[in-house]
Amino acid sequence: MWKRTTTVILGFLLVFGMWVAVVPVTVHACSCAQVPNIEDQLNRKTAIFTGKVVSLTKPVQGEIQSSADPVEAQFEVKTVWKGEVGSQTAVYTALSSVSCGYEGFEVNKEYIVYAYGGPDRLETGFCEGTKTLTSAQNDLKALGTGYEPAKINAKIMIPQEAPLELSTMDTEPDNRLASNGIVLAISLSLLILLVIFIRRRAR
Template sequence: MRTTKILLSFLLVFGMWVAVVPVMVHACSCAQPPSIEDQLNRKTAIFTGKVLSLTKPAQREIQSSADPVEAQFEVKTVWKGEVGSQTAVYTALSSVSCGYEGFEVNKEYIVYAHGDPDRLETGLCEGTKTLTSAQDDLEALGTGYEPAKLAAKIMIPQEVPLKLSTMDTEPDRREGIQVVVPAISLSLIILLVLFIRRRCRS
């Protein structure tokens, strides 16, 4: 009987510890910043612009750090790509998935974007930054050109995984562990209590 009580106490402590201690998620790891020449060769679009709006994914019970955020830009100057005067750029919701979390409405940025021209993507490791901290980039890029006078497109946010080439993150399955492990531990504790009560009655 004493051994059973010790085992029960251990399971209770273990279950509480699992529920309280968070699962470690590794942050995005960026390589050495690429040169401006590399940026011009590799990126789909490079431009400066002001953020007009930010559209974040709808809140869900289990949120993925890779869910896309849409930043709508009023484009000022372009160095690469056929970018319209207003264009959307997507990034992951969290820096854990290499998302760029620095976008704010009415602030200006230099954006280095990759991907399909109709769905430009950027991230923490792409070189995107505020315009005030991009003086070296602007000098190296030189004179740009005006954005293309393209018909404005209505972009509907799509909750699809971003293909960020510089991602170095743990699988999203880690985010569900915090829910699953405590549930399993609680189930084991309940089964053990029922088993002990049944033995005591017999």
């Protein structure tokens, strides 16, 4: 009876351990503080502008992919409120909202973009206030009259492996460590039970 019970427990733990190892651990989306008001946005951001996304370049999907991999959105800029923004400007964001990336960019849609970073590498994210132009009427009213973009192309190419420097509340590496810890604990439990089972059977 004891041997049968042990075999059932071992089988259950083995199946559970394989499931944990294969199924990705659920991660929590980025948590944001309250979006700054327009005055704070004008003080803190490197660039504020409206524009249409003309191309969207996502990282090549491989065996290993991070939620922080950069996505490049190329904009045809319409109106600028802050920064020396070219008529064609690239903005980068993380691939997933898990790493505070902005996932709402679509080609041929217009947005108001609140960007930080250097003028040669503008970045935005889930917590920065970037949104579609149709939902930005209050922002446009508060910003007032803007100015035309510079007659330059400000697209800067970067290597795909370059990381985005984004502040996150819940990051993917932490979840990977948690997943590895669970798998390790289950593996140790399986090993201990297997040793006990073998010793009992040898008697």
